[in-house]
Amino acid sequence: MTILSRIELYHVSVPLPVPFRPAWIPGYPQTHNRFDLIRLVTDDGVEGWSAGPAMGRERAGLGDLVGPYLLGLDPTDIAVVQQRLREMAYLGLRNAWLEPAFWDVKARLEGLPLHRLLGAESGDIGLYASTGELRAPAQRVEEIRRRADEGFTAVKLRVHAPTLAEDIAQVEAVVDEFGDRLRIGVDANQGWRVTAIADAPLWDLDRARRFADACADLGVAWLEEPLPMDDYDALSELTAGARLPIAGGELHTGGWPELRMMIHRRCYDVFQPDAMFTGGIAQTLKVAEECRNHGVAYTPHTWTNGFGFAVNLQLMAAVGDREGLLEYPLDPPAWTPRLRDALLTEPFTHHRGKLTLPDLPGLGFTVDRAALRRWGRRTCTVTAGRLALRTLRDKGLRATAELARNRRGSAREART
Structure with a gap:
């Protein structure tokens, strides 16, 4: 039996060429792509990698927890890994991002990319360009023109203005210019409102309805996170009456139990769990199956780092709708594939709005050790x-x- 014999944790900080100002954290100039990285090594030398986004060094003591809980496990026994992570969460630390590293080991041992281990074929995945910053209508039109010129057939806008009229004006400007050429989605970033630095609008059901109606009239393809993520009653009510698909689900750290309840209550038409937050790969597989069984769509959120993108890409290939589109974060010059995937030898770069699935075993990447030495510190x-x-x-x-x-x-009991 393969045994996990070594665990390494790193804090990684990749400098950005210019500050990135994410719409979901108003007032915050992000100067680095920061994340915490785990490297697993088995007794026969097989590696597994994963990474979770970080604001700073908030996980500095994580090694004191992961060692006693995870060292010595059979890394291919995902059920036991899930149970240990569940036990770790009793202390208030939900670290779903650790789990994909075990799938990386499992698939590498089989010599297969994860999507093929899960029964899917290789090929291309269609992408939609996902914007990150807020922009005035004229600036947004120019940005979307560049994405269309690069071959994207779908884009996602960010709205987060103080007034409903300002949000609608941005959408109108883009639809007027590209409505006959592109599928246009809109993210309201109300699911997990952050106001630690600057204030942000707080939508209620009435505002969400009025904006959804305006988007439907404009032919918008979907509306994402228009209400707080735990306002289940209002989400179900909005989704039931909306004239366009309502999407969300990226940051539900309750994982499978919470998302199953939300699927049954039809909180969204499109569920977008990010495995790095929502319980890991094993729980996301169950969510995707439940979505199929209840006639709602599954397509993952991917806006974390190169490792998180790799995980959700594999899941999209394995259990997503291959006719659908995967989120592709892109907001140059601050946020590009090279910067997102700075620790990977080959960034996940698109070609005319599509991405060819990697055929490397595991999660589909090779870690650039020189880049890790440059930007990472082993903790x-x-x-x-x-x-x-x-x-x-x-x-x-x-x-x-x-x-x-x-x-x-x-x-001994586990072996018998």
């Missing part, structure tokens, strides 16, 4: 020896021996 290394020494210092000889006996007994 923790956990091995059996290091964990034993730390436990001995922390708990003393008697408690350490008791823990070792209990772990050996648990491992």
Whole structure:
């Protein structure tokens, strides 16, 4: 049986050429692409990687948790991995982004890309260009013209203005120019409102309805996150009466149980769970199946980092609608594939609005070790020896021996 013998954690900070001002965090000039990275190594040398977005070094002590919970597991036993992550979450730390690294190991051991391990064929995935910053109508029209010239057939706008009239004006300007050429979606970024730095509009059901009606009249293809993500009653009511598809679901850290409830309540027409937040790959597979069973669509959110994009790309290929389109974050010069995927040897670059699925085993990428040395700092290394020494210092000889006996007994039971 393959055993997880080494865990490494890194904090990565990739400088951006100009500040990026995400619509979802008003007033925040983002100067770096920051994320925390995990590297798993098995006893036979197989690696697995994943990464979770970070604001700073808020996960500095994570190594103290992941070692005791994850070291020594069979990394291909995803059910046990899910249970351990669930137990870690009892302490208030939901780190779904760790789980895809185990799928990376599992697929590499099989010598297959994850989408093929899950039964899908290789090929191309269609993309929609997902904008990130807020812009005035004239600026937005010029931005969308560049995306159309690059071959995209669909785009997503960001609205977050103080007044409904300003939001509608932006959409009208783009529809007037491109409505006969492009599918146009709109993200209101109301699902998880952030006002720590600057104020942001707070939509209620009435405003969401009026904006949805205006978008429907303009021929908008979908409206994303028009209400707070946990206002289940209002979401169901809005979706039931809307004349265009209502989408959302990217950041529901309750994962499968929460999203299953929302599917049953028809909170959205299009569910967009991001596996890096919503319980990992295993739970997202269950969400996608439940969507199919209840006649609603599944297409993942992808706006995190290159590792997160890789995970959700594989899921889209495996269980998404291959006739549909995958979100492709693109807001140059601050946010480009090269900057998003800075630690990968080959960025996930599009060609005329499409992306060819990678055929590398695992999640479909190779880590650029030179880039990792340049922009990453290793914060923790956990091995059996290091964990034993730390436990001995922390708990003393008697408690350490008791823990070792209990772990050996648990491992024997798991094998029988």
